[in-house]
Amino acid sequence: MFAKPFKVKSNTAMKGSDRRKLRADVGSSFPALSTEQLSELLPTKEELTTVKVYAHKGDALTIYVHNKNPIMFELERNLYPTVYSLWSFPDLLPAFTTWPPVLEKMSGGADLMLPGVVVPPTGLPEVQRGSLCAVILVGNRAPVAIGVSTMSTREMLASGMKGKGFNILHTYKDQLWAYGDKSGPPVIAPVETEPAPVAEQEEPFIPQNSVPETHVPETQLETLCLVEVAADTLQEGEDIGEEEDPEETQDSSEGCHVSPQEAMDSLLNQCFFHALRHKVKKSDLPLLTSTFLRNHLFSCCPEGQQVDIKKSSYKKLSKFLQVMQQRKILQVKELSKGVESIVLIDWKHPDIRFFVAPVSEPPSSAEDMSGGVEHSYQPPEIISLYGISAKMLPLFQESGHKKGDVLTPSDVRNVVISYVKANELVHPENKNFVTVNPVICDCLLDKCEQNDITHLKWDDLVTRCLERMQHSHQVTFPGCSPVIRKGNIEPIDVSVAQRASNKKVTMIRNLELYGLDPSSFASQIQQRVQASATCTPIPGAKDRVQVQIQGNQLSHIGKVLLEHFKIPRKYVHGLELSAKSGKKK
Structure with a gap:
């Protein structure tokens, strides 16, 4: 976000009321800060200034400055600490560890990929998707970057530490850091939970205005080289560690069992955010959920893979979209009965805004118009149904059915056959005819026919029965629950x-x-x-x-x-x- 210079719109001193409001907002956003720490971060008697800026991508931000150093910045009513603040409070955010070469690429605008994250012996911090996190370097607990996690800790491990882990917002050595006094990170020793037998072999850290050099254990040497090689191939703004060695990935994920359901969940989420970020436009709304699935989500699936919602933990598209709606990513409404549409998408949501598509762009599912249209479309399954009305109820209640129940044509035929046989209505001389009893007479014969017709053919009996029932139909779209509507489908x-x-x-x-x-x-x-x-x-x-x-x-x-x-x-x-x-x- 601050990889390139930003434009300053205004720079004003904060009033007492604004200072109190900011302090309250910081306290609610970061409840881990004590009253004393809040006073240290936002002193009541020292000058604080508000700087309104425009980032190079056009985002409007507010930066809060104390003693010439930016301590907080506000984006879309969300507060984020700067590295200057985190150096005073290093435990404010859950921290993930990476290598110094990775920091250089993050400062240039790249996000942090999971292959570049070091998994310590004590395990990764427990975070949820969308959590604000800090990034530290090996051997130093002073944060050098902040970002928003793109997946939970469980999903990171389930993915085998592959894919993008964090959308980086601000780093040491970026333009926001340069707006301050340009001091370097302090050296904060890691919290050791176990004795480190090789500690005496490591070089002590010397405070400098640059990132201290770190000794790399031999067990991590190949991974570091892999990250460096991948990072060197990236241009400004690209992701880190996107191309990793399959064997190295297999080694790093050893011991982490990934179930097929978890893998499908990860693929579904990737394709979903890819579709919202790069495929769906505002002019497409409202968008049928079935169209979104077929034309947008499926087309974002990487080559060689296939999204199958039934194999995910969500099982149905409607349930998955309901979860996304609870996360306030989109809004789904039933504009017409039984047909759901996406009516609103929050493109400013961090999960969409900071999503970066994989380097290898998946092929579009749409063919060239010379060949036609999309072959991924599957027509819905349409089944005619028949509801039991009050007039027809006497014919069906012996079989346990109630008024309003809907049946398929074969079910109706079976009920009629069972009723005729149970009441011994088959004509004794000609089995192709059925004797009309009072129930059949009231249900199936018109008033002008009741005195003349004493027998009906089997086909005529079933046809009359279907004609006098309430017509309905069931529509089942691929990956969606069946929908029943009254009347025949238009x-x-x-x-x-x-x-x-x-x-x-x-x-x-x-x-x-x-x-x-x-x-x-x-x-x-x-x-x-x-x-x-x-x-x-x-x-x-x-x-x-x-x-x-x-x-x-x-x-x-x-x-x-x-x-x-x-x-x-x-x-x-x-x-x-x-x-x-x-x-x-």
Whole structure:
């Protein structure tokens, strides 16, 4: 964040009320500080100044300065200590250890990757995802950087210490440090929990204005060389330790068992934040959750790997998004019954803001439009259901069903067959007919038929039963829970309308019901046919959008829906006019 010079907007002395407010905010943000320590950090009788700056990326920050040294900075109403403050209070934040060569790259704007983190014999500090942490060097407890953890300690170990561990906000030797007196870190001896047998062989530290040289044990020499080689290949702002030796990674993770579920959780989180950071745009919102999963999240999966939510601890996409909503990363709403959409994303959230995609960009799942559209789409499974009404209840209550229960056609047939056999209604002379008893008469016959019809064929009996039940349907999108809606599902309606000057436009409706994003669909068709396409709300239909494409595009749309998206023909209406339209052309 402070790798490049920032622009100072204002520099003013703090008033007494502002000083008290700052002290209260620091006390609530860092409860580990005692009253005496707060007084030492923010003296009541010494000058404190507020400096408002713009970082090189455009972020607006507030820096609090005491004795010419920045002691705190505020970003998006969150307070962060500087290295000057941490040198006075080294135990304020949980600390993770790294090597001096790694610090040089962090000062240039790189984040801290887990291969560059030294795991001490006592283990890593226990932190949660999003925790503010300090970074120290081997042999010196004085913090040299602060950052936000991208995963919990458990997830770090589960990943085999691979991937990005911390989004670095501020380091020793960056521009924020240079705004102070440019003093070097003090030498603070590590807290030894066990006797160190090789302590007498190590060189004592000498206080300097630069990072002290550190003796590297032979057991860590290869890892250090690996970090140095990886770091040397990075440009300013890139990550550290991204390319590590597989054998070294295997050795460093020895003893850390990673279950398939934990590995899938890690992959799911990586693809999720990659999609929010680099794929989803504000103009895409509201975005169907099924579209987000198919078009954005899946496309961020590294080559050779595959996201399977069922194999994760979340099991369902809705549960995973609910967890992300609780973390205030996004907001999900049910804009239309049974169809959830992402309506809001907090792009300023640290987990999104400081996410850095892997160096090897995963290939996009979308094909070139010359070849069609995305093959990763899977059409929903649609099942017709039939609800038991009050009039039909007498026919079903013997089988234990209640009013309002929904059944599949095969279930309805089985219940009817069981009822007929249990009441011995099969015609004794012709088994293709069923005798009409009072229950069947009241449920299935019209008033004009009740005196004339005494027998029904089996097929007629079942057909009448289905016709008189309440129609419903169940839609199951891949990776999502089944959704039951009343009535029959509306088909995708494709029609051609004539406008002024004999111009024609093609209109497509109800794409949302089948998990297709209208905006994405319009963009794909627009590229395919090289014609303008727009999305407009449908009058009188809440949260429904109509795609309108210039010209008669029935044949192209039919090919996309039927061949590429694999939508069954019975769920697409209006394509029967395409052949006639083609002859006219």
